[in-house]
Amino acid sequence: EACIGAIDAAGALNAFVHKTPDIALERAKAADARLKSGEEAPAMCGIPVGIKDLFCTQGVESQAASGILEGFKPEYESTVSQNLIDAGAVMLGKLNMDEFAMGSSNETSVYGNAVNPWKVDDRQLTPGGSSGGSASAVAADLCLAATGTDTGGSIRQPAALTGITGIKPTYGRCSRWGIIAFASSLDQAGPMTKNVRDAAIMLEAMCSHDPKDSTSADIPVPNFEAMLTGDIKGKVIGIPKEYRMDGMPEEVEKLWADGTAMLKDAGARIIDISLPHTKYALPAYYVIAPAEASSNLARYDGVRYGHRASLAKGEGIVDMYEKTRAEGFGHEVQRRVMVGTYVLSAGFYDAYYNRARRVRALIKRDFDEAFDQGVDAILTPATPGPAFGLGEMSEADPVEMYLQDVFTVTVNLAGLPGISVPAGLDKQGLPLGLQLIGRPWEEGDLLNVAYALE
Numbered sequence: 001e002a003c004i005g006a007i008d009a010a011g012a013l014n015a016f017v018h019k020t021p022d023i024a025l026e027r028a029k030a031a032d033a034r035l036k037s038g039e040e041a042p043a044m045c046g047i048p049v050g051i052k053d054l055f056c057t058q059g060v061e062s063q064a065a066s067g068i069l070e071g072f073k074p075e076y077e078s079t080v081s082q083n084l085i086d087a088g089a090v091m092l093g094k095l096n097m098d099e100f101a102m103g104s105s106n107e108t109s110v111y112g113n114a115v116n117p118w119k120v121d122d123r124q125l126t127p128g129g130s131s132g133g134s135a136s137a138v139a140a141d142l143c144l145a146a147t148g149t150d151t152g153g154s155i156r157q158p159a160a161l162t163g164i165t166g167i168k169p170t171y172g173r174c175s176r177w178g179i180i181a182f183a184s185s186l187d188q189a190g191p192m193t194k195n196v197r198d199a200a201i202m203l204e205a206m207c208s209h210d211p212k213d214s215t216s217a218d219i220p221v222p223n224f225e226a227m228l229t230g231d232i233k234g235k236v237i238g239i240p241k242e243y244r245m246d247g248m249p250e251e252v253e254k255l256w257a258d259g260t261a262m263l264k265d266a267g268a269r270i271i272d273i274s275l276p277h278t279k280y281a282l283p284a285y286y287v288i289a290p291a292e293a294s295s296n297l298a299r300y301d302g303v304r305y306g307h308r309a310s311l312a313k314g315e316g317i318v319d320m321y322e323k324t325r326a327e328g329f330g331h332e333v334q335r336r337v338m339v340g341t342y343v344l345s346a347g348f349y350d351a352y353y354n355r356a357r358r359v360r361a362l363i364k365r366d367f368d369e370a371f372d373q374g375v376d377a378i379l380t381p382a383t384p385g386p387a388f389g390l391g392e393m394s395e396a397d398p399v400e401m402y403l404q405d406v407f408t409v410t411v412n413l414a415g416l417p418g419i420s421v422p423a424g425l426d427k428q429g430l431p432l433g434l435q436l437i438g439r440p441w442e443e444g445d446l447l448n449v450a451y452a453l454e
């Protein structure tokens with residue numbers, strides 16, 4: 001009830017786009033009954049959470065913040081949100097995001113942007129994106145935790161810009177079934193929480209092997225919380241020199257150095273490493289992600305889901321497809337569909353898509369080599385800077401926005417787990433995050449290093 005009240009009072013943040021107080025109160029009652037019955041409570045019994053609008057939730061609007069899915073209420077529940085229900089979590093509603101998770105500021109949402117609860121004077125700031133509503137809601141205490149998804153940084157970047165914790169697990173840890181697809185070889189769900197312990201508990205609840213997702217991994221899910229000992233003595237932390245970008249703000253550099261010193265004081269061994277193909281990650285990502293998106297988004301044709309354009313007399317089915325897609329998709333989504341279609345077209349496939357895939361393999365190999373040298377985790381900044389003002393980045397230059405992902409996309413391209421933890425404030429008093437990148441399937445160790453940094 002306190003959360004429902006807080007959500008109503010914080011309408012100006014535009015974090016929740018569909019509220020489900022009835023579902024919340026019903027599940028809360030069930031949780032109460034479970035606790036009173038004396039039976040052992042599941043890990044998230046009665047914990048109020050928000051669910052990103054990208055997750056299909058049975059009977060509740062699930063629109064990926066897009067006009068094209070207007071009014072879409074799925075008949076089924078995504079595996080991840082079902083796992084959370086099974087663990088006793090209480091859904092308060094659906095959270096704002098960039099349309100189809102494409103963006104870094106939550107400004108491409110059909111609902112309008114979410115707002116960062118952190119402010120400098122009266123300047124309104126973005127909570128980041130695409131999981132901007134999730135970040136804003138957790139940072140403003142509207143819920144105890146939220147789900148996010150991360151294709152190129154959409155959990156870690158908004159977590160960093162709002163001073164919360166967010167982990168993208170290894171590709172295959174969380175089932176993608178029932179999560180509206182953006183770029184299927186990169187998409188992963190993960191928790192966005194107040195701290196590392198909450199992230200460990202919620203991640204464990206979200207993970208499972210799911211035969212309905214052929215890329216879901218059939219490996220045991222450990223008790224992540226039990227792995228939080230804070231003991232990182234002897235762990236090897238790699239500092240990649242390629243992440244020291246030109247023009248990096250001094251404060252980010254300082255925070256990175258402070259984080260390194262903190263891990264060293266806790267007994268870790270710090271080594272310099274090289275990930276030589278880092279500079280090609282962003283261009284490769286912005287070929288691969290739109291390519292997959294153009295294919296995934298072909299299903300929105302006005303026939304099967306959501307919005308359908310009305311037709312003038314004499315117009316046929318092709319007009320219907322065209323008008324529906326022109327009306328239903330926002331500008332950024334249209335741009336991605338066009339870029340994706342172009343790079344997959346017969347004449348350009350080798351020059352762009354295949355080349356990007358080769359670059360992706362090289363990026364993965366860089367990480368493999370670092371891990372082969374004995375590196376346990378890699379420490380980098382999470383974002384190039386703090387939260388920026390809403391409306392400050394021009395739509396005319398999308399690359400400016402794409403640069404937000406410069407430290408995060410490598411992790412998705414390589415399928416690795418990555419976590420962003422709050423690392424301190426900049427001189428305006430805004431939060432900044434540090435990112436730790438771990439070995440595949442070793443989220444427990446990664447969380448433990450993050451715990452030492454927290």
Ligand code: GLN
Pocket residue numbers: 101102103104129130149150151152153154155182289405
């Ligand atoms: N900002 C990146 C993009 O627009 C990443 C988004 C994401 O991780 N979903 O593609």
